[in-house]
Amino acid sequence: MKEIFIKQRFEVPFRYNVYFKRDLFEESNDFLRKLLESEGASRLAVVIDGGLAQAQPDLRSRIDRYFKGSFTAACIEVQGGEAVKNSWEGVEAVLKLVNEQHIDRHSYVIAIGGGAVLDMAGFAAAIAHRGVRHIRIPTTVLSQNDSGVGVKNGINYFGKKNFIGTFAPPNVVINDVTFLETLNDRDWRSGISEAIKVSLLKDPDFFEWIEENVHALNARNADVMEELIYRCAELHVEHISGQGDPFESGSSRPLDFGHWAAHKLEHVTDYTVRHGEAVAMGIALDVCYAGEIGMLSQALTDRIVRLISSLGFAVYHTDLGDENGMNPEIMHGLVEFQEHLGGVLTITLIEDVGKAVDVHEVDHDAYDRSIKKLKNRS
Amino acid sequence: MKEIFIKQRFEVPFRYNVYFKRDLFEESNDFLRKLLESEGASRLAVVIDGGLAQAQPDLRSRIDRYFKGSFTAACIEVQGGEAVKNSWEGVEAVLKLVNEQHIDRHSYVIAIGGGAVLDMAGFAAAIAHRGVRHIRIPTTVLSQNDSGVGVKNGINYFGKKNFIGTFAPPNVVINDVTFLETLNDRDWRSGISEAIKVSLLKDPDFFEWIEENVHALNARNADVMEELIYRCAELHVEHISGQGDPFESGSSRPLDFGHWAAHKLEHVTDYTVRHGEAVAMGIALDVCYAGEIGMLSQALTDRIVRLISSLGFAVYHTDLGDENGMNPEIMHGLVEFQEHLGGVLTITLIEDVGKAVDVHEVDHDAYDRSIKKLKNRS
C-alpha cells in the first residue's frame, strides 16, 4: 500500500456575538432570559468571580432571582484574580458543577468576572464533555475590551503562565458597563492600555479619540468607557477573524504589540504589576525603541508616551532596568517569545499610528537607551 | 447602544493525512524522519503505551536509535489500556515532558499505542500551550481503523467515560500493521466490529468483502487486516468531514450505530468487556431490534448476526438481560444517550445494508424480545 494515504480536510465554522447591555441582572431586563430561552436552554451552571461578589454583595441574590422560575441555575463563587489560574481547584469546581448540574452540550456554563476567572471557567467549559456551551460576562475593562471577547482560555501550570488551555470561542459575550462601577482605579485604568495598543496598530481616529477623552476616562465616565470598550473589542474581534489565522497556528502575532516585555515584567514582578499596566509600559518601551532606531518620529514617540502617562499609567518600572540599560531578565523575554513562536523572532513595532511593522531582529543597545529615557521621564 | 452588537464569524481549516506504512521504526525506513524534517521539527516528546512496550521489548531502543542524531527525542512510557484514562497521572506526565523538552508549537508530541493511550496523550497535547503538534501512531486494530483517525480525545473523570476532552485533529496519523502482530486475539478481533458497523451504515460492498474474508481475519492475515483497516479508516475519515459537523455540535451521531447499548454494557461490566466487543453486541442488538420492528428483513438480520458470530464475537452477555427481557440498567442507557445529545433521542438503525435511518422513539418490548432471541442464539 505504498504512497497511498487518506486525506482529511474540513473547516469548522465559529460564530458568536458580543452584546452591550446595561443592568443585565435587573429583573425587568429580559435580554439574557430571552436569549437563553430562544436557544432552548434549561440548566445553567453559573460561575461568579469572588472579588466581584465581594464588591457587589447583592449580585448573587440578584442572579438567583433573575433566573428563578425560568431556569435551573446553580451558582458557585470562585476566587477572583490570578490565584484562580494558579491551581487546578477552580477548574475542578467548575467541572464538578457541570457534572452535578447535568450540564449537557445544550445547557450553558455562564462565567461572570474578570479575565482570570473567565480564562479558568472558559477552559473548564471547553474540556467538559469536549466543550459545553459557554457565555462570558466580563466585569473588568480588560476582559470587556480584550480577553473576554477573544478565543483563548487557560490556566497556569508548572508555574508557567497559560501553560494549559485551548482555543475555544464562547457562544455569547455580554458586556455590561455597569459592572465596572466597583472596580478600583487600577483595574479601571488597566484595560485602557489595550485600547491604546489596537488604536496604534489599526486606527488613528481611535487614537485621537482616546487623546480627546483622557479627562473623561480619568473621571470614570461610564458612557465614554463603554465607547472605548466597544471600539477596542470590535478591533480585537475583527483582528481575530480578519487575519485568516484565528487559532494562531502561524508565528506572526501583531496583537502582541508591547507584550513581549509586558509578559516578562508581569512575571518578574510576580504579577503585582497588572497585565494592562505592564502592557502600558511595554508599549511605551517599544514605541521608544522604534523612535531610537529611527522607525518612528520623535514627535510621535513623545505624543504616545505622553498619552500613556496622562491616563495615570507608569511608563517605567525599576524591574525593567536602570541607567545601565535593560534588566537582562527582561531582555531574555525576547528569547522566550521567540521560542514560544517556534524559532523565528517576530515582534511588532509601528512606524506611524495605524502602521504596524514586523521586525525579526533587535538592536539591544537601542533597547538599553530606551529604558534610560523612560526612567528619566518618570 | 441598544441592539448594537459585534458579530464574530470565522472558519478554521483542519487538515491531516492518515498514512499506511510498515516497519516504521526500522532504521532504514526514513519516512517518519523525512516527514518531521520537512516540517522543520527539532524536538520530540514520545509517549509509548506500556502494554505495547511490554509486548515488544525492543521497541523503546529501536525508537531511540531511529531518532538519534536527527532529533532531540525524549521518551516516556505510560500505563496501557483504560487505566491511563482513569487518573490525571498520564496527562500530568505528558505535560511534564512537554515542559521539560521545551516542546513549542512547532515541535511534536508523538503518541504510540492503543486507543486509550492515544486519547490521553492527544488530550494532553491539545491543552499544552493551547495545542502542540501531534502525531498519532495507533497500535491496535480499533485505534488504527477508528479512534486514532478521528478528531476526539479525552480521559475519564468523576468515574465518567470521556468526561473531559477536546475535539482536536492530529497533524498526522501513521498506521503500521506490523504493530498488530503482538496483540492478543481479543484485541485483534475487537476493532473488526467497527468495520462491520461502517459497512452496514455506508458500504454494502465492504460488508460482503468482510463476509468473504472471515477466515483470513480469523487466521490473523496481516494483508487482509490492513485492507480492512484502510477501508474502515477511510469511511470514518470521510464521515467526519462529509457530514458538515466534524465537532458534533448537532445531535445526530450516525457513527454511534450500535453504541448506545455498547457504552452502557462497557460501564456495567466495569470495562471488562472491550469497546469493540461491546460494539459487536450492540450492533447485534440493534440489528435484531430493527428486525423485530419490521424495519429490516429477517434474512438480513440473521446474516449480519451470523457474520458477527463467525468472527468469534459474542452477540450476547448476561448483563444485557435475560429471558425476562433487557436489563433495566442497560435500557437506562437510552435515557443517558438522549441526555448527552441534549434532549432529543436519536438512535441510528438500518433498514438495509448501507441504508441508515434515524429513529426518535423506541419500542421497549421489541428490545426485550431482541435480548431473548440473542440469548437463545448464543
Ligand SMILES: NC(=O)c1ccc[n+]([C@@H]2O[C@H](COP(=O)([O-])OP(=O)(O)OC[C@H]3O[C@@H](n4cnc5c(N)ncnc54)[C@H](O)[C@@H]3O)[C@@H](O)[C@H]2O)c1
Ligand atoms: N484569554 C485571553 O485572550 C487573555 C488576554 C489578555 C489577558 N488575559 C488574562 O486576563 C487576566 C487578567 O484579567 P483582568 O485584568 O480582568 O484581571 P482579574 O481577572 O485578575 O481581575 C482583577 C480583580 O478584580 C476583581 N473584579 C472583577 N470584576 C470586578 C468588578 N466589577 N468590581 C470589583 N472587582 C472586580 C477580581 O476579583 C480581581 O481581584 C490574566 O490572567 C490574563 O492572563 C487573557
Ligand SMILES: NC(=O)c1ccc[n+]([C@@H]2O[C@H](COP(=O)([O-])OP(=O)(O)OC[C@H]3O[C@@H](n4cnc5c(N)ncnc54)[C@H](O)[C@@H]3O)[C@@H](O)[C@H]2O)c1
Ligand atoms: N477518540 C475516539 O474517537 C475513540 C473512539 C472509540 C474508542 N475510543 C477509546 O479507545 C480506547 C480503547 O482502545 P483500544 O481498543 O485500542 O484498547 P486499549 O488502548 O485499551 O489497548 C488494549 C491493550 O493493548 C495493549 N496494546 C496496545 N498496542 C499493542 C500491541 N501492538 N501489542 C500488544 N499489546 C498492545 C495496551 O497496552 C492495552 O493493554 C477506549 O478508551 C475508548 O474509549 C476512542
Ligand SMILES: [Zn+2]
Ligand atoms: Zn494583552
Ligand SMILES: [Zn+2]
Ligand atoms: Zn466505537
